[in-house]
Amino acid sequence: MSGMIGLTAAELAGHLHAREVTSVEVTQAHLDRIAAVEEQVHAFLNVNTDQALAVAAEVDSRRAQGEDLPDLAGVPVAVKDIVVTKDQVTTAGSRMLQGWVPPYDATLVRQLRAAGMPILGKTNMDEFAMGSSTEHSAFGPTRNPWDTSRIPGGSGGGSAAAVAAFEAPLAVGTDTGGSIRQPAAVTGTVGVKPTYGSVSRYGLVALASSLDQAGPCSRTVLDAALLHDVIGGHDPLDATSLPGVQPCYADAAREGAQADLTGLRVGVVRELGGEGYHAGVRDRFTESLDLLVGAGADVVEVACPSFEAALAAYYLILPSEASSNLAKFDGMRYGLRVEPTDGPVTAERVMAATRGAGFGAEAKRRIILGTYALSAGYYDAYYGSAQKVRTLIQRDFAAAFDQVDVLVSPTAPTTAFALGEKVDDPMAMYLNDVATIPANLAGIPALSLPSGLAENDLPAGFQILAPAKADASLYRVGAALEARQLAAWGGPLINRIRPLETAT
Structure with missing residues (x-):
């Protein structure tokens, strides 16, 4: 993918700060991309053209006046439609909220606005975040940009598909049982579920209050870290929000991309693999694991029986x-x-x-x-x-992290399945979340990044889990793995995606 839409958020931010391009130009390029491919992908439920361009113009004006702006000022972003936005329709993918215009912004939306990030629009999702394929949206399914006959994951398939289709460089999703990470896995993108309470839930349409967590979707680990830095932090409006100041996750990602992993203890979760996992998914996971070993990490198998x-x-x-x-x-x-x-x-x-x-x-x-x-x-x-089982899972994680620094597994047992293949089989659909659910039950952070192409030349995902509040470890290890993947693959996996303009 060439041109401005093919750049990462970090690259766009660099060009914007150097005044080599304007936010209006960057935002318009992504709006043009949405107009060109949205009929095939259906990642968005609504596109916020006028407001996005107005915010971009304001950022350009402030920058021209010499104002010191946040890192991602002028970089556009898409937001899952379960996050309320003032004066803009929020539906949560349901006819129950069709046409509803909230009177206030979610905290993370206020943070995006404060950072000067134009919001391109609201992305499609399974109704009230109930699903693993974005086929349960009341407004029609989203399609996977790698193969538009297949699902983009769920419930946040719209956010992942928008990023994979180069309609947005960044997106916000929510993860209740894997709804950021599983879509990332099947669309070849990066998705992060932060530690529970580290990103405010104020203004999220609640599904399961003890599980829901907003987080970033991107095409690189550094981009996810940059967005996490914007939307994270304590919020007095959220009773479950964690106190204290969060570290700079972008610094952790930059450090990881340059560092070796000598002394890092990596645990492979025995229960998150084996039967039910496609051979290609397992093979790509093993290859990424070998890259970690080559970077100096020590790998052991860890048992978590309650999983x-x-x-x-x-x-x-x-x-x-x-x-x-x-x-x-x-x-x-x-x-x-x-x-x-x-x-x-x-x-x-x-x-x-x-x-x-x-x-x-x-x-x-x-x-x-x-x-x-x-x-x-x-x-x-x-x-x-x-x-009670939830408590046992938390204890298993605690015991595992006494032995290792991070845990790893495939993100999802399969690559993207065909639209309609499992929509009438709830149990088959639910099994897609088998590897991602434990992190939500324990409240710990987890990151998914691509591990390569598996069955049908479709992407598979590699999941990294860390102890609560150790989100920086995800970015450090994820960036280290990503750097070695890029060297092994000869460039980003997303560059191998079939151009949507020629897709049928």
């Missing part, structure tokens, strides 16, 4: 919390309202009609499951037991 119950625990905890969080969509306060066409218009009947029309099949499935798990007589047997 085998993580998927089952997650799919009790998430629906239970979703059932509680989505109860506010009742047709009374905001969003969709459907009144019955026959009989009396009572609160109960309006609520039933609204939810019947507003929620899609997957949302209804999880709400019903969660309501059942929380019901009298079943709470301890289901939700309570799942929380």
Whole structure:
């Protein structure tokens, strides 16, 4: 990919600060790219042309006046549509919120605006972040830029696809059980789930409050670190926000790209591999692991036995919390309202009609499951037991990190599957998150970067996990691996993507 849209966010920032290009030119180039390929990809639910160009022009004016601006000032970004934006529609991929315009910005959106980053638009997603393929969006599926007959992952497939299709150099996603990392894996991009509480959740439409976490999507590890530096930090508006000052993640990435890994202890999680993982995914994982060894890392196998119950625990905890969080969509306060066409218009009947029309099949499935798990007589047997498993998973992570510095695994067991292949098989769909879910249950940070091309010349992902608050380790190790991959591959993996203009 050539021209401005082919540059990384770090490269764009360098050209902008050197005044070799203007933010208006950079933003317009990406808007032109969106216009050219969006019909094939459908990464965006809405594009914010006028406001994005206005912000870009303001940044250019401030820079021309000699103002000292933040690192990413003038670099455009896309935002997942589960993040509320003032005076701009936020739908969470659901007809329940179709046309809803929030009266305030999420904290991370305020941070993006303060950094002078033009917001290109809001990206497509599975309804209320429920899905692994972005096929459960009420507004149609997003397609994988590597092969438009395939899924881009989910729930944040729109953000990952926008970055992979060069429609945006950066995007914000959210990760409840893998919704940043799994799309990154199948689109050949980089995705990071930060430590729980290190990026504010204020202004995120809640799915599962103890699991949801916003994070960066990009094409390089350094770009992800630069965006993480913008959106991270303590927020008094978020009761779960971690106190203290975060380190500079971009510095960690830059350091890692130049460093060897002598003395680094890397643990391969025994339970996150083997049966169910495609051969090509395993082979590419092994090749990346060999690059870490070549950089000086010591690799050992680590057992985390409770991970085998993580998927089952997650799919009790998430629906239970979703059932509680989505109860506010009742047709009374905001969003969709459907009144019955026959009989009396009572609160109960309006609520039933609204939810019947507003929620899609997957949302209804999880709400019903969660309501059942929380019901009298079943709470301890289901939700309570799942929380006990969660504690065991946290203990397994703690024991593992006593032995090693980081843990690694394939990000997802397969490459991108065909659109429609699993949409009617919930269990097959849920299995795509088997390697990513443990990090959410424990609240630890995790990063996915490409490991190479596997089946059908489609990308696979390599996952790195670190202890809570050790996000800098992800960027340091990820950048070190990425640098060696680039040398082995002769350039970025994303450069091998088929041009969308010639795709059928």
